[in-house]
Amino acid sequence: MNQMELLNDIIRYLGIFQEQVKISTSNNQYDINIHSENVLIPIFNKIFDGNFENLNYLQKNAEAIDLLDYKSGIAIQVTASRQLAKIKSTLEKLFDSEHKKHVKQLYIYILTERQPSYNGTAIAKIIGKRLTFDIKKNIWDARDLYKRVQSFTDIDSIKDVKELLRMQFSELYLSETLTKSGFEKIKAAYSKTCLTNFSRLNFFGLSVQRKPREVDLYNLFVQPKFTKSSTYDFETIDVIKSMKTDITLPWKIGKELPINDVFLNTTHKIRLLSTIWDNKLDTEFSEILSHQKHLAILGNPGAGKSSIVKYAICKILENDQTVFSYKQIYEFFPLRVELHKYNQAKNERKLGIIGYIEQLLAEEYQTTISQSDFKQLLKHQQVILFFDGMDEIFDIQQRIGVRNDIESIVKLYPHMRSVVTSRFESYSEVSLDKKLFKALEVKSFSDDEIKEYVGKWYSLEESSVKVRQHETADCIKKLQDVDNELKCNPLLLSLILILYRNELEIPTSKLEIYENCTNTIVDHRDSKEKKLMIHLKISNAVGIFSALGHWQFENDMKQLPISSEDVFKFIKNHLIIKGEFSDDRQASQSAEEFLEFAKVRSIYFENKFTHKTFLEYFTAYYLFSQYYSKPQNHNALLEVISKNIGLSSWAVVLELLVCKIDSGQIDFEIIDSIITDQFKKNPIQATIFFVSIIRYIKNISPNLSLHLITASLLQLASDEFENKSQEDDKEILFNHIVAIHKLPRFHGQINNAFESLIKLDNLNQENLVIFALEYSYITIQADHSMQKSYQETIAGAMYGLKLGPELEKPDYVLHGGLFLRWNDALIPVVKLDHAGFSFAFSYDANISKLKPASL
Missing domain, CATH: 3.40.50.300 (P-loop containing nucleotide triphosphate hydrolases)
Known part of the structure; x- marks a missing residue:
């Protein structure tokens, strides 16, 4: 195809483009304007050799300009309106927008057809000397775009523009072999299967x-709902003070640096993490x-x-x-x-x-x-x-x-x-x-979302309206006493509801939820399921699930594919090895029954566990039963932990494993020994891991808990580690410290750790308020009112202190502050918030020239 043929095709497609916009806008259909921006981006990239971004992706209905190439500073407003008022509005909004600092040159592209002329004087008044803008050169329509394409010396670039327009406006083809109608058929067939699946x-x-x-x-x-992913930053402060700590820990941080040697009568620059709190909605x-x-x-x-x-x-x-x-x-x-x-x-x-x-x-x-x-x-x-x-x-x-x-x-x-x-x-x-x-x-579920989920779950589970309403109300009431981390997670909430439905009681720990729910799903026999005629000959179904989970987890780690035949053979062979059956035929039959049972119970289906967390729980249970429950394998268990403690893919497995071990302890000895062993082998990853799960561990000694928190804070303040991986570790560690600081039982230990590391008079110093900010805040308020000739201005601030175990929903908030009524009175205020009500006391202390009797 020669150049003239290509250009003729471009003229034809631009004409179709222009007519579509005219027809759509005349019928008040403006979605095509949005679509047009994306159609034009690759063409403008060719013309200006740029990399334009659609600002409407970043800010809905972005003002003044739609497209911007940050490198060249070229901005383009795409509009169907050709009126002078639109041109003026675009320029005025540009100079008031945050984008003006990036714009060196502005073009306005009229999707329909630009006017023969525009009032240059009116435009010049707006622009002044702030921007070079020529109404003849900077206001375009399809004719100007075509002229620029026509000037291309590279025929391949002309082909690209023609192809871009053909894809959008050709009546038949999307590519050399794919027609629009063909793609619509493909999309329809795909949609049908996709919606079914x-x-x-x-x-x-x-x-x-x-x-x-x-x-x-x-x-x-x-x-x-969603929230912006947390960010953090480092700030450096000088601690001009002699510091010494009497802390002695059973492990070392960094290369060969014992904790008790870090601060010794010297001046240090301590790097502390501080959060950039994002107050956006x-x-x-x-x-x-x-x-x-x-x-x-x-x-x-x-x-x-x-x-x-x-x-x-x-x-x-x-x-x-x-x-x-x-x-x-x-x-x-x-x-x-x-x-x-x-x-x-x-x-x-x-x-x-x-x-x-x-x-x-x-x-x-x-x-x-x-x-x-x-x-x-x-x-x-x-x-x-x-x-x-x-x-x-x-x-x-x-x-x-x-x-x-x-x-x-x-x-x-x-x-x-x-x-x-x-x-x-x-x-x-x-x-x-x-x-x-x-x-x-x-974001975790809010109270309203929890109620909505419980209501939906029960509408599927219970057909009797009366029973459903009673159990739903009772369940929601009991959920008020459950830790937010458990009830605000959709999966854990589902498991809690299964247990409540079966026992009318709600568990209080993550491990208890998994264990009790597994036993309920595996062992519970309801009348409806008996009709399905599932009769398991296997005596230990949980054991089979655990072995299957561990086997599948290991295969997943190695990225090995698993087929239905592989799963069947594994279960059959496991039954024979463990002595459940000696006969191959019986073992095969039992393996088939087990897989059917797992499918009906929504535990295992299509060669995988229905949820990854089930896979992780059963893997942890297998490790516990095969290693911890057998004293001769304890050292092997410690090796499994130390080998995988820094891997994100093992995080949940190891958490559940440690919590399972912890649940059977009567003193601190075992858990303390496991933690100490891991710190000696890998102090950084051990710190991150055990701080992340310390809230779930009951049998850790207070002394070791304090050492763990101290090591965490020291690691955050350390200058030892500067590569990106370890900077990421610091962010993770900081988030864990913030999370446990929200729990009352750790307040004292975190404060003690700070005081032992940095011998300041108190913790309310710059860059150490990162945790205190969770508990308190300042409200600044001002009000100006007018009524005819009378005016009154009141301004002031109140300090609020949250009281109670939950910072997000404190039992009480105590406020104290001072306001000023201008040229009249000082107003001290005390206020108490509780259960949606506020109780306040204020007193006007006269500072005007009025007589004291006016007090």
């Missing part, structure tokens, strides 16, 4: 009769796809990250406009990529992300789209990829490789959007480029 989830209940226990996702899902579920092109959604185990992804994909495919405020998202083609499966395909078949998606669509969705066609979709159409489960790639180096693949594809295809999900610890080891990805944390 994703709109159902395994239900942790006792009365659902399906096999497996599946329910409609929408009937249980509660939309969570929470992000609602409806807003998560509104601003940022690429997201990392982080959460604790059981926070519902995969459910969030499935729910979002289903609602986009259903075009449910009530869910997301960013309406353009419904034009995107959403795909979920399970990262552990992608990583396996990458290692075994040398597939990249696009090659894996081709295979995924063919095998799981019975749709065929070639890699070259999908590349064209990524390049020119709207695609959003949900990369689910970064934490399920256990090997750190392989996780880094997958991280690099994700960053590469989003850079290569600037039109696409992406969401990555992960647990915190696994993400911190391989965090994505912060310039590309915004990290959001899934």
Whole structure:
């Protein structure tokens, strides 16, 4: 195709583009304006050799300008309005916006057709000398865009522009082989299968009769809120003071540096972590796809990250406009990529992300789209990829490789959007480029969300309205006494509800929840399930689950694939080895029955545990029974802990293992010996790990607990470690210290640790208020009122102190402060907040020239 043919095609497509905008805007349909911005970005990138960003991704309905290339300083406003008022408004808003400091040159692109002329004087009055703006050169429409493309000397660039426009405005083809109608058929077939697969989830209940226990996702899902991922910074302060500590610890920090040698009558620069508290409002579920092109959604185990992804994909495919405020998202083609499966395909078949998606669509969705066609979709159409489960790639180096693949594809295809999900610890080891990805944390359930979830859970579990209402009310009442960390987590809340439903009592610890729930799910026999005729011949079902969990966990660590046949053979052989059966036929039959039982109980299905946390719990139980319960294996147990204590993939397993050991102790000896042993072998990772779980351990000596907290604070203040990995360790450690400081039983130990390390008169010094800020705050208030000729101004401040065990919901808040009524009186105020009520006392102390009688 010669250059003239290419340019003629471009003229035709620009004409179609212009007419579509005119028709849409004349009918008050303005969504096409938003779409137009994305159509034009790659063309403007070609014309200006730039890298334009759509500011509406970062700020919904960004004022003044839509597109900005930060490097060149070129900004573009895309609008369908050609009126002078629009030009003037754009310029005025630009000079009032935060973007003005980045803008060196401004273009206004009229999607319809610019006026023959504009009042240059009116525009010049606004601009002054602040910006060079020529109404003939800087106000464009399709004709100006075409002239710039026509001036290209490189025919390949002209081809690229033609291809970009053809993808958007051709009536037939999206690529050389994929037609629009063909893609719509592919999308329809994909949507049908996707909605069938994703709109159902395994239900942790006792009365659902399906096999497996599946329910409609929408009937249980509660939309969570999100918050910006916590950030931190280092500040250096000079401690001009002689310091000495009498602390002696049984381990060393750093290379060969005993803690008691750190501070010895010298002046040190102590580096202390301080938090940058972000006071922005929470992000609602409806807003998560509104601003940022690429997201990392982080959460604790059981926070519902995969459910969030499935729910979002289903609602986009259903075009449910009530869910997301960013309406353009419904034009995107959403795909979920399970990262552990992608990583396996990458290692075994040398597939990249696009090659894996081709295979995924063919095998799981019975749709065929070639890699070259999908590349064209990524390049020119709207695609959003949900990369689910970064934490399920256990090997750190392989996780880094997958991280690099994700960053590469989003850079290569600037039109696409992406969401990555992960647990915190696994993400911190391989965090994505912060310039590309915004990290959001899934917030724990609020009281209202807990009530909503309990109500939805019971509506699925109990058919009797009377019973449901009674048990729901009683359950919510009893949940008030449960630790927030337990009841505010969707998975743990589900397990709590199973136990309450069975026993009408609620457990109080994470380990107790897992243990009791496992026993309930495995051992409980309700009448409905008896009708399913499941008769297990196996005497120790928990033991089989534990062995299966450990075997599967080890295979996952090695990234080895597991088939149904592999699972069946493992269970059969395990039954024979453990003496459950000697006959191969009986063992085979029992293995089949066991797998059916596991599926009906929603524990194990399709060659995996229904939730990763079940896998981790059973792995921990196996290690406990095989190592700790057998004294001859105690040293092997310590080796297992020391080998894996720094790995995020082992964090939950080791937490549950230590808590299981702790639950059977009557004194401090065993737990203290385990902690001390690990500190001697790996002090940094041991500090991080044991501080993260210290709140769950009951049988740790107060002295060792104090040493652990002291070592943590010292590690935060240390200058010994300067590489990125250890800077990340400090952030994790700091977050753990902040978390345990919220618990009253640790207040004294943390304060004692500070006092022993830094011999200041008190802890209310600069950079040491990071914990005190949790308990108190200052309210500044001012009021000015006018009534005819009378005016009154009152201003002042109050200091608030939270009282009670829970900082987020204190029993009382005591306020004290002082206000000034200008030229009239000082007003001391005392106020007490309790249970939604406020009780205040104030007194006006006259400072005006009025007589004392006026007091």
